[in-house]
Amino acid sequence: MLYKTNAKSLLATVAVISWSLLLANVLLAAESLRQQKAIIGAFPFITNLLVIVFVVSVFLFQRLNTETLKGMDFMGYLMNLFSRGAVAAYVALPLHLGYKMVTEYNQLQSPLLLHLVYQINFGLLVIFLARAFYTWRQLLLYHKNKFLQIAWDWFELLLAATFLLTLFNFDYTNYIFLPLLALMCFYTLFLCTNLKWVAYLTFNNKSRSLLLLGAILVSCYVFLRYFYNSANSPELVVDYTDVGTLLLAMLFVGLYSLSAFLVSLFSLPTSSVFEQKSADLLNFQRLSQSIQQGQSEAQVYDMLFDSTIKASDASAAWYEHIRNSEPVVSHLLNVNEDQIKRIRHLLLAYNIHNIDYINNNLDRNPGFRDLMLPWKSLIILPIKTKKHLSGVLYLLKDIEQGFDRETVNVLRTFTSQTMLTIENLRLINESLQNERYKEELKIASQVQESLIPKNFPTDSWFEISTHAVAAKEVGGDFYDFLQLSESRIAIIIGDVSGKGISAAFHMAQMKGIFHGLMQQDMPPSEFMKQANSALSRCLEKTSFITSALYIIDYRMKGFMFARAGHCHTLYYNAMMDDVFYFQTEGLGLGIIRDKSYSNHVREMYYDYNPGDVMVIYTDGIVEARNEANEEYGENRLLYMLQQTYHLEAEDIKWAIINDLVDFTGPNNLYDDQTLLVIKFKPTQPKV
Amino acid sequence: MKITQEIKDNTVIMTLDGELDASSSVLLDEELSAPEIMKYSKILVDCQNLHYISSAGLGVFISHLQRFEDAQIKLIFYNMQEKVRNVFEILGLDLLMTIVSDYEEARTIANE
Numbered sequence: 109m110l111y112k113t114n115a116k117s118l119l120a121t122v123a124v125i126s127w128s129l130l131l132a133n134v135l136l137a138a139e140s141l142r143q144q145k146a147i148i149g150a151f152p153f154i155t156n157l158l159v160i161v162f163v164v165s166v167f168l169f170q171r172l173n174t175e176t177l178k179g180m181d182f183m184g185y186l187m188n189l190f191s192r193g194a195v196a197a198y199v200a201l202p203l204h205l206g207y208k209m210v211t212e213y214n215q216l217q218s219p220l221l222l223h224l225v226y227q228i229n230f231g232l233l234v235i236f237l238a239r240a241f242y243t244w245r246q247l248l249l250y251h252k253n254k255f256l257q258i259a260w261d262w263f264e265l266l267l268a269a270t271f272l273l274t275l276f277n278f279d280y281t282n283y284i285f286l287p288l289l290a291l292m293c294f295y296t297l298f299l300c301t302n303l304k305w306v307a308y309l310t311f312n313n314k315s316r317s318l319l320l321l322g323a324i325l326v327s328c329y330v331f332l333r334y335f336y337n338s339a340n341s342p343e344l345v346v347d348y349t350d351v352g353t354l355l356l357a358m359l360f361v362g363l364y365s366l367s368a369f370l371v372s373l374f375s376l377p378t379s380s381v382f383e384q385k386s387a388d389l390l391n392f393q394r395l396s397q398s399i400q401q402g403q404s405e406a407q408v409y410d411m412l413f414d415s416t417i418k419a420s421d422a423s424a425a426w427y428e429h430i431r432n433s434e435p436v437v438s439h440l441l442n443v444n445e446d447q448i449k450r451i452r453h454l455l456l457a458y459n460i461h462n463i464d465y466i467n468n469n470l471d472r473n474p475g476f477r478d479l480m481l482p483w484k485s486l487i488i489l490p491i492k493t494k495k496h497l498s499g500v501l502y503l504l505k506d507i508e509q510g511f512d513r514e515t516v517n518v519l520r521t522f523t524s525q526t527m528l529t530i531e532n533l534r535l536i537n538e539s540l541q542n543e544r545y546k547e548e549l550k551i552a553s554q555v556q557e558s559l560i561p562k563n564f565p566t567d568s569w570f571e572i573s574t575h576a577v578a579a580k581e582v583g584g585d586f587y588d589f590l591q592l593s594e595s596r597i598a599i600i601i602g603d604v605s606g607k608g609i610s611a612a613f614h615m616a617q618m619k620g621i622f623h624g625l626m627q628q629d630m631p632p633s634e635f636m637k638q639a640n641s642a643l644s645r646c647l648e649k650t651s652f653i654t655s656a657l658y659i660i661d662y663r664m665k666g667f668m669f670a671r672a673g674h675c676h677t678l679y680y681n682a683m684m685d686d687v688f689y690f691q692t693e694g695l696g697l698g699i700i701r702d703k704s705y706s707n708h709v710r711e712m713y714y715d716y717n718p719g720d721v722m723v724i725y726t727d728g729i730v731e732a733r734n735e736a737n738e739e740y741g742e743n744r745l746l747y748m749l750q751q752t753y754h755l756e757a758e759d760i761k762w763a764i765i766n767d768l769v770d771f772t773g774p775n776n777l778y779d780d781q782t783l784l785v786i787k788f789k790p791t792q793p794k795v
Numbered sequence: 796m797k798i799t800q801e802i803k804d805n806t807v808i809m810t811l812d813g814e815l816d817a818s819s820s821v822l823l824d825e826e827l828s829a830p831e832i833m834k835y836s837k838i839l840v841d842c843q844n845l846h847y848i849s850s851a852g853l854g855v856f857i858s859h860l861q862r863f864e865d866a867q868i869k870l871i872f873y874n875m876q877e878k879v880r881n882v883f884e885i886l887g888l889d890l891l892m893t894i895v896s897d898y899e900e901a902r903t904i905a906n907e
Contacts, residue, residue, distance in 0.1 A: 605850035606817070650854035654886060673886040695887030699857050708887055739878070
């Protein structure tokens with residue numbers, strides 16, 4: 109930036125100095141011509157050199173000075189060109205006329221004044237040309253491709269090369285250079301066909317640009333006229349029409365202005381079509397980007413309504429939003445409720461409501477004719493996905509054949525884009541909702557986690573080790589304990605049918621029932637009866653709970669238990685050195701919901717020996733499957749205990765769990781798994 | 796899971812083929828809830844190709860048990876695989892429901 113500013117001020121200085129020197133030189137030459145009637149020998153070379161320095165510095169200055177095109181502000185750009193370039197002609201003209209008046213009024217010849225005016229006008233010309241040249245360059249290269257860029261670069265280079273003619277004082281009208289100059293003319297003509305920017309002007313802008321372009325053309329004309337009239341004037345010592353480069357630059361500027369003028373003029377009638385298309389395109393963009401911009405469904409419908417009316421140039425319209433399968437008119441344009449009611453009634457009678465329907469000649473239809481509507485064309489566009497109808501858009505026009513195929517295509521594209529947007533909005537909302545559910549499930553999972561006891565009372569007479577995993581965030585397996593008295597502890601295990609949230613609820617309920625009932629310290633079978641009766645009132649019909657309750661009495665060295673449809677208890681008897689399942693009867697809770705349940709539950713009492721091991725589990729353990737779809741099974745569990753009964757409870761548990769994981773493979777959990785291993789120990793002598 | 800129904804002499808013969816899990820038990824519930832089924836006095840369930848029954852599947856039978864009993868409709872299971880029978884037994888359902896070894900036996904019991 110600093111470099112650019114420095115370069116600009118340097119170039120400006122050079123331009124001013126060279127122009128002043130040129131002026132001095134010319135005045136000197138004119139003076140000597142008047143007095144001695146002869147020109148100093150080196151005069152043309154110095155003049156030409158100064159001219160080149162001046163022209164080059166002004167062109168380079170304008171090259172840096174011309175701001176890059178911002179967006180599509182072509183009008184501002186043209187305005188700039190006019191106010192900072194073309195206006196020079198309107199300064200030069202009065203200057204010239206003023207000079208004429210002064211000389212004619214005073215009846216005197218003043219070569220010095222003539223040269224001064226000529227010189228000033230020359231400066232103005234160069235400034236105008238340079239400005240116009242580089243402004244056109246920006247516009248010409250609008251939406252450029254590589255080829256065009258190269259073509260332009262060469263044009264600039266060739267133009268610079270023509271300075272050589274001036275430098276060596278060749279006459280460009282010479283036969284050798286004429287063909288070359290003609291080629292340059294063709295090149296210029298080719299460049300002048302690049303007018304893409306004109307297409308982006310709206311109708312209003314085009315009319316305004318015609319004015320500006322006209323003014324610029326007049327500037328060109330004024331300069332041309334002035335310099336050609338002054339050319340070969342015997343009073344002047346210099347003739348700038350001899351500078352070929354300027355002529356070519358003028359040719360380019362003039363031609364480009366002319367072609368832009370003509371193209372603008374002739375594209376004026378079609379510009380409304382282009383405007384319509386680009387407005388449609390813009391509306392599509394707005395519709396499709398509405399999700400990113402976080403717009404609501406209502407805003408999308410607003411957009412649809414406005415866009416379709418603009419795209420079809422409809423004279424009346426309304427939009428019905430379907431809420432709870434009832435249409436509600438949410439947008440209205442030039443149509444009243446009564447008319448809507450009548451049209452809808454008729455459509456209902458024809459059975460063509462809520463479907464794609466176009467009628468381009470309503471008067472031909474007796475039903476519509478009777479309605480006496482001020483419109484002649486109607487299109488109905490339902491906004492619906494495969495299964496969901498969001499709304500229906502009605503557009504009306506006061507002319508026949510109002511909705512041609514082109515318009516209908518555009519309208520359909522709008523409606524399908526709207527559907528897509530609405531659908532996406534819904535999906536986004538749903539995924540947000542899911543996110544919230546997940547969060548709540550996480551909380552549920554934490555709550556459930558807290559329902560399951562982490563630490564059993566450690567005592568000298570037994571060891572207990574537990575393992576529990578849920579297949580989903582929350583599960584239906586549970587276990588718990590309650591210290592009934594100093595020497596008695598109640599342990600419960602259970603499994604609620606089904607998985608997930610409902611199972612988790614029932615599990616929490618069962619925990620409450622356990623703690624509530626066992627406060628009264630009752631035998632296991634009585635507990636099952638009462639639990640069954642309690643659950644019968646709240647469990648849904650297809651749900652049931654399996655459970656087993658053990659009351660271990662360490663003083664009596666025995667335990668009492670009842671099984672309600674739960675997996676058989678696996679037991680190792682140390683005295684007989686035998687591993688077996690307790691085969692007891694017992695019906696699951698919630699299966700029979702009346703008093704007769706008491707006939708289906710049995711209680712058992714068993715004396716334990718030190719070293720006995722009890723394995724309590726849920727069906728997630730024995731029904732776990734491997735890849736070949738085989739179940740882990742009771743036999744393998746029994747075998748595992750046979751191998752490990754001599755270990756500590758914790759080690760037995762791990763041995764079983766590891767074997768289970770070996771069997772199923774990792775990450776193959778389909779049901780909640782719970783495992784409790786209890787090992788009875790010899791009584792420690794109390795200190 | 797495939798559930799097929801056959802009507803023979805005032806008897807519904809329902810064949811279960813596959814695994815009765817949480818999703819397929821919905822189908823079973825639909826079949827058993829159909830009002831037509833109450834027109835027949837016997838429902839025989841062929842479990843020969845029933846490889847697995849989940850608690851949801853059991854829940855469906857349990858939920859209809861009382862209804863059939865009240866309407867004096869006999870529900871009889873036969874040809875049950877050992878593995879599946881074990882699940883019924885553990886839950887104590889073998890004492891509530893009639894589970895017999897084969898079709899002939901099922902017919903005999905149904906006609907009693």
